[in-house]
Amino acid sequence: MKIGIVRFPGSNCDQDCYRAVDEGIGAEAVYLWHKSHDLEGCHAILLPGGFSYGDHLRAGAIARFSPIMREVIAFARDGGPVLGICNGFQILCEAGLLPGALVRNDSLRFRSHPVRVRVERTDTPFTSKYDDGDVLRMPIAHGEGQYVADQRVIDALEGERRVIFRYVDELGQPAEEANPNGSVRNIAGICDEGRRVVGLMPHPERVVSKLLGTDGLGVFHSLIEFLQATGGTAKQVAEAGDGPGTEAAEAAEASTP
């Protein structure tokens, strides 16, 4: 199973993501350049944190038009798992793969410190290794992490249980003091309707070692378990299932006028 980590100009958590996959869980990781049109057969895509394109205009607004994003959007529509962390979450929202938007923290300050988040749902490719209600310690590091959306969207997210992570206090409650950025309903992470595209502001890839904590490892272990169970997207399973047959089909297709 191969995990692709997209590198935009200004990404700065790409190496952490690589290590989380490579050293953290011993899976294959590859970097994907933002100008590429090829996902190189990756079975899942990570959009790392950082300041893609200097956060100009709005965070994630320019990255969303990178050549690779066309492929990522097609991959997601095909049911491929995509995880956006921090700036990656902002990009997923700008690209329309996730609803809502992330605006300036209500404190107007860049917040860089550990937070607690509660796992609200475990039947996603990125949370299956956790238990419902688990409280994780992860760092945040963002200036624009305040999740906002229309009331209609919020109601739909809550109604369909698409809030995946919520900021909570030491008692596991979504208290106002536990909310680092003013996000509506203490939302720290959400998923799309198909539950394959997940975005979150905290950084699971920074807590995958004994030294710094291991609460984030579950995200990556969950992904591998999901990929091993499904074998990738339907298209990838079809292609992997019958190599020569696929070649023959391609040859037949190529010879068709």
Add this chain to the structure above:
Amino acid sequence: MRFEIEIRVTPREGIVDPEGQTIGQALGNLGYSGVHHVKAGRLVRFELDADDADEAKSSVDRMCEELIANPVIERYEVQIASPETASP
């Protein structure tokens, strides 16, 4: 024809505007009383070649919807200065 385009992007009604709020607070702290509802936004200005004002307007609207504003959180206003009114 070349048109001068000015786009003002501001937070949509109901969307929190912490920057505007902070400016308002700071003005209060400086002793400027009576300041209410401060909104902070972005100004984008450029020149655009188009056949006429209608074409320029529809083109700029598409630019705003696609890139310059995020309709989820922002609204935009466009001002187009025609060649007659624009400085050479």
